Structures are given as structure tokens and as C-alpha cells.
Amino acid sequence: MCLIMEVGVGGGGGGGENNDVLVPPTNFSMAEEGIYRSGLPQPDNFGFLRTLNLRSIVYLCPEPYPEENLKFLAANNIRLLQFGIEGKTHRTGCLVGCLRKFQNWCLTAVFEEYQRFAGVKSRSTDLAFIEKFDSVCLRQCLYSLIYHYQGYGSNKRRLLYREENLQKSRVTSR
Template sequence: MSLPYEEELIPPGNFTMVSTWVYRSSFPKKKNFPFLKKLGLKSILTLILEDYPEQNKKFLEANNIKLFQFGIAGNKEPFVQNQRNHPILIHCNKGKHRTGCLVGCLRKLQRWTHTSIFDEYRRFSSPKSRSMDQQFIELFDASQVWRLVDRNHLPKWEELDVPW
């Protein structure tokens, strides 16, 4: 018996949920749009430097999704931590290195140990894990971020401990 399902959904490669309302993935293609629509995204943070493709821009416009574009990852934390931008999808090209660095820094704010952070980093960057990325994450000073975040719109993550 076949139930009246809608068509199958195709998440972008390397897609996963990072924390409530924060997702990560590789670069979303047209075939991924129906899936992304289901997520009810309010914003997308892309870490690529190139122009965003026209068909992606149209998709964002049609679905009222804000686009944030930054070429460098590490210091953009406060941004992901502002609940007014959630649900948010973070992506680069492969969803491995740049996205992996950003998520790694986020995990430091969530007080994960480096062992756990690197495990996750390698799970998504395998088999091309870069030790420089892991060093970047290790050197990232989470304590500097709290000065920059908007205290009124922090996400309600159970595992997030703010120092005030």
C-alpha cells in the first residue's frame, strides 16, 4: 500500500541540526529547496566569498529568508546567537571546513570539551580534516564573544551558560 506522500525531500549534503533552530550543511542547490522550505528558515548565513547564485536569491526572496554573507567565520558568533535570526542555516561549499570552524566556536560557547568538539569537526570534514582548523577552534577565545552578543535575544539553549 502506498500512502499519499508528497515527493521525497532532499537535504543539502552534510546537513544536520546543530542546536535548536541552528542547522549546518553544504551549499544548497535547487533540488534542496523543498526541504529547506520545510525548515521554516528565517535566515541563511553563507561563508562563501562568491556572489550568491540567482536562483538561490529568488528562493530566499520568495520565502522571506534573510541572507547574511561573510567570508570569515570565527568572529561571527554573536550573529548565530541572536534568536531573532532563528531558524538559521549555516553553510559554505562542502559544509566541512568553514562551517566546521564556526560550529566549533559555537560549541566552545556551549562549553563542550575540545575532544568532543574535534570529534564533531572530523565527523563532518572526514576524510579531509585540517589540523589548522582545529587549532583555530582551540585558540578561539569564547570569553571575548559575550561582550558582543545581544543579551535580550539569546537562544534558549539549555547547554548555553552565559557568564553574567
């Protein structure tokens, strides 16, 4: 399970961890089975996050991850993956929007979900990025990787497929 997050305004209150009440982080929602999205958790969100049995957290901001949150991750054996995407975009919304396109959602539904979570942070440049995201190219790339590394089909087919790709790249580079 994974939690995708970015720094946001507010949190769950920020008043320290309270074990009696489970408070989700700002903008918390399930993006896909086992994958959640949210703003940056505050200490009073830790009890809620503990119930998810997270294995990793994907942090999309360039700012250092808060020390108190790092201690929570260490205590709960959660791995932090930080990608540090610069800019003033709604990073999580863009990432989830691209996921939705990959899942073949209609663009209207993708934009509605983006705007629901982005609120005042909604930007036309983010929507244009999501619209132009090429999910078909990504799908072909993923299929190629799966085919190559998982060994679907015979070795001969896999080697031929690899040689075909090499020949195509030689032809296009001339």
C-alpha cells in the same frame, strides 16, 4: 531559524526540485535549536528547506550566491547574510566548533564533530583555531552588551559599569 552554509562538493543531486522527496543538503544537521548547518543547497534541496521555515541563511563563502538559490530565498522571504570568509578552511566546521566551545563542550567532542563533518577537508590549522578560540572573552563581551543594552539592574549600576570600563581603558592605554 537560520541555516549556516558554505560551498561544498556535491549537493542533494542537483537534478532540479522534486516535491515528492525531501532531500536535505549535504552535511545538513541541527547545530542548535533553530540553527542548522549544511553545504550549499542545490535546487532539489529547496523542498526540504521550505519545511524548516527559515528566516535567514548565513553564507560564509566569498563567491556570489547562486542566482537560482537567490530566487528561492526571495520566493520564501528568507534573508541572506553573506560574510565571505576567504581561505581554504572548513568555515562552517570552525564556526560550529567555536559555538561548541562557547557551550562548554569538551574539546575532544568538538574535534570529533568537526572531523565527522569536514571529512577530507579536515585541517590541523582549523583544529588549532578552534582550540585557541577564547570563549571566555566572548562570553564576557556578550554579558557586557546584554547588561548595557537590556538594562538589567538600575540605571545607576549600568552607568557605573560603563564608567568603570572607561576608566579601565584609560588606565591600560597609558
